[in-house]
Amino acid sequence: MDIVYTIWLRSVKRYLRSKSRIIGSLGMPVFLLLVLGLGLNSVVTLPDMEQGYTDFIIPGIISMSVLFTSVFSGIQIIWDKQFGFLKETLVAPVSRLEIMLGQTMGGATTAVIQGLLILILSLFIGLSINSIPGFLVAIVFMVLIGLSFTAFGIAIASRMEDMHGFQLIMNFVIFPIFGLSGALFPIDSLPPWVRSLTLLDPLTYGVEGIRYGLLGTSQIDPVVSFVVLTGFTIFMVVFGAYLFRKINI
Amino acid sequence: MYAIEVEKLTKKFHGFVAVDSISFSIERGEIFGLLGPNGAGKTTTMSMLSTMLKPTSGRASVNDFDILKSEDDVRRSIGIVFQDQSLDEELTAHENMDFHGRLYRVPKDLRQKKITELLELVELEDKKDNLVKTFSGGMRRRLEIARGLLHEPEVLFLDEPTLGLDPQTRNRLWQYIEELNKEKGITLILTTHYMEEADRLCDRVAIIDKGKIIAMETPENLKKSIGGDVITISSPENDDLHAMIRLQPWVNHADLHNSSVTINLKNAEQHIAEIVTLSSANKITINNISIHKPTLEDVFLHYTGRTIREEEAKTKDRMRMMRRMRTR
Numbered sequence: 001m002d003i004v005y006t007i008w009l010r011s012v013k014r015y016l017r018s019k020s021r022i023i024g025s026l027g028m029p030v031f032l033l034l035v036l037g038l039g040l041n042s043v044v045t046l047p048d049m050e051q052g053y054t055d056f057i058i059p060g061i062i063s064m065s066v067l068f069t070s071v072f073s074g075i076q077i078i079w080d081k082q083f084g085f086l087k088e089t090l091v092a093p094v095s096r097l098e099i100m101l102g103q104t105m106g107g108a109t110t111a112v113i114q115g116l117l118i119l120i121l122s123l124f125i126g127l128s129i130n131s132i133p134g135f136l137v138a139i140v141f142m143v144l145i146g147l148s149f150t151a152f153g154i155a156i157a158s159r160m161e162d163m164h165g166f167q168l169i170m171n172f173v174i175f176p177i178f179g180l181s182g183a184l185f186p187i188d189s190l191p192p193w194v195r196s197l198t199l200l201d202p203l204t205y206g207v208e209g210i211r212y213g214l215l216g217t218s219q220i221d222p223v224v225s226f227v228v229l230t231g232f233t234i235f236m237v238v239f240g241a242y243l244f245r246k247i248n249i
Numbered sequence: 250m251y252a253i254e255v256e257k258l259t260k261k262f263h264g265f266v267a268v269d270s271i272s273f274s275i276e277r278g279e280i281f282g283l284l285g286p287n288g289a290g291k292t293t294t295m296s297m298l299s300t301m302l303k304p305t306s307g308r309a310s311v312n313d314f315d316i317l318k319s320e321d322d323v324r325r326s327i328g329i330v331f332q333d334q335s336l337d338e339e340l341t342a343h344e345n346m347d348f349h350g351r352l353y354r355v356p357k358d359l360r361q362k363k364i365t366e367l368l369e370l371v372e373l374e375d376k377k378d379n380l381v382k383t384f385s386g387g388m389r390r391r392l393e394i395a396r397g398l399l400h401e402p403e404v405l406f407l408d409e410p411t412l413g414l415d416p417q418t419r420n421r422l423w424q425y426i427e428e429l430n431k432e433k434g435i436t437l438i439l440t441t442h443y444m445e446e447a448d449r450l451c452d453r454v455a456i457i458d459k460g461k462i463i464a465m466e467t468p469e470n471l472k473k474s475i476g477g478d479v480i481t482i483s484s485p486e487n488d489d490l491h492a493m494i495r496l497q498p499w500v501n502h503a504d505l506h507n508s509s510v511t512i513n514l515k516n517a518e519q520h521i522a523e524i525v526t527l528s529s530a531n532k533i534t535i536n537n538i539s540i541h542k543p544t545l546e547d548v549f550l551h552y553t554g555r556t557i558r559e560e561e562a563k564t565k566d567r568m569r570m571m572r573r574m575r576t577r
Contacts, residue, residue, distance in 0.1 A: 006351040014339045084335035088396075091301055092352040093324035 003094045007102025008109065011073065015110040022114070025072075029065045029118050033058070036184065037125060046186055051215055058122045059138070059210040060183025063145060066115040067203060070146045071174055073107030074153015074240075078160055090247075100154060100244040104237060107150030108143060115142045127214065137222065138213030141229065145206040148233040151240035158243035183207045188219050202232040252277045252404050252436040253298065258307035260293050267293045269460035270307065275438060277403075280430050282451035283440040284545065290460040291440035292332055295408050298438070299329050312403050325353065328397030332408040332440075334389055338382035342373055342392050345381060346399060353400035360399075367395040371425065387418035394425060398435075405429070407439035411446060423449055444545040456549055463552045468545060475543040475551050477501060478517035480524070483509040483537045490533050494524065504554065511550065
């Protein structure tokens with residue numbers, strides 16, 4: 001456990017030290033919140049929901065922030081590989097599983113912090129937190145998104161040689177995951193075939209879970225969301241650990 | 250008691266034999282050098298001994314632990330300074346040390362004590378809270394050596410410890426390495442392609458070329474094995490010069506290389522005039538002539554027929570090929 005803590009500590013230290021990264025990765029979500037949230041609020045009315053569009057997309061933007069930060073944290077292993085630091089870790093008398101778990105938890109922690117920052121900023125544009133249990137539910141879902149997608153990033157990084165493929169992954173994997181997740185639109189109003197696609201996207205359950213926590217309403221039963229996302233997280237961590245075990249340096 | 254025993258160790262990468270059935274033993278407290286050009290298989294050997302790479306065949310033990318059966322015991326008992334930098338630049342010197350100590354499960358009190366002690370040893374104590382990215386190449390190397398010693402290994406692996414460092418820093422590092430060996434009795438195994446480095450530091454040197462050990466002795470004995478003096482001549486007519494010199498009765502042996510002829514003989518001072526006279530009588534121009542005592546460079550030349558510098562240029566291509574194969 002102390003090894004996992006050691007690796008976690010390093011990730012968090014590095015994150016807290018890179019102020020420009022923290023501010024930088026707030027840019028896009030804040031932009032979307034303002035443009036979409038405030039811009040479309042008066043135009044869009046959602047069926048069966050008392051909240052406005054701004055409130056509706058806040059959980060989506062929080063999920064996005066957690067998603068991007070966690071995938072990015074996972075993929076950072078490539079840098080460790082290139083700058084040689086990974087060797088130092090891998091040659092120590094510790095198991096690769098411990099290293100991988102430490103990285104995953106470190107990535108998830110930074111991702112959740114990033115999500116919380118968006119949540120705090122959202123308070124200024126109209127979000128109000130009415131119930132503490134609901135808030136905690138949202139946190140739990142953020143943690144699950146963070147863990148699963150950091151593990152996802154590690155899995156990708158284990159098979160990549162350098163950062164050249166990063167753009168590819170971003171455009172063809174991460175953006176579709178975000179776009180299809182129902183972060184920006186209610187999934188019930190979609191044509192049936194698109195709806196089934198969104199139900200295949202694990203992030204959908206994260207977004208819906210956070211939405212339930214913060215707004216008290218969701219289109220997917222939160223218990224279902226929790227079960228699906230937990231299953232996905234366990235699968236990703238096992239899969240990531242498996243690929244990381246075979247990493248070459 | 251041996252610190253390291255290696256028996257017929259072999260590593261192949263997709264048909265390319267990087268290390269070819271090498272065997273050697275290193276005694277405790279010894280400084281042992283693997284000397285050879287880039288791509289000779291030095292780093293591959295180190296990687297196998299440090300359990301980073303699985304050998305294709307053969308066996309080896311480090312501190313009596315088998316590198317295949319007791320990986321973790323081997324890892325715990327060795328320290329490594331890699332050829333390429335392996336520090337976290339976003340952390341401070343102290344944090345890099347602390348991270349290492351935690352990974353090797355050094356208890357907290359001891360860890361703090363050792364970190365202070367080692368940072369003092371490598372004269373980085375006053376810079377301990379600076380980020381590593383602000384450090385120079387020499388400082389980073391020193392920090393890496395200090396880090397490698399934190400968990401009190403019995404054997405320290407140094408892969409090209411002074412590569413790319415300026416002569417002054419190199420000298421200082423050599424002093425550290427010697428102190429470590431004398432004061433702490435640590436066994437050191439280092440790879441290098443610098444002849445002076447091997448000569449100055451190592452108790453014994455294994456010359457390795459194309460994956461094979463071609464000579465293994467103390468630097469003194471290696472040089473003695475050549476015997477006498479060495480004269481190096483460069484001339485536009487190297488071929489003719491070589492043919493002529495070869496036949497002289499006082500020549501031990503003469504070798505022809507791309508840009509020079511080297512002659513091995515006793516009492517070089519007495520024969521140098523004769524060489525010059527002979528050359529002008531045969532209308533051979535001499536650009537350059539020099540006498541020196543044999544160095545490890547001559548030893549390498551003697552055993553392989555090439556200078557280590559000639560080898561550098563050629564191996565670059567081979568290295569690239571190997572890297573491509575490994576990454577596939």
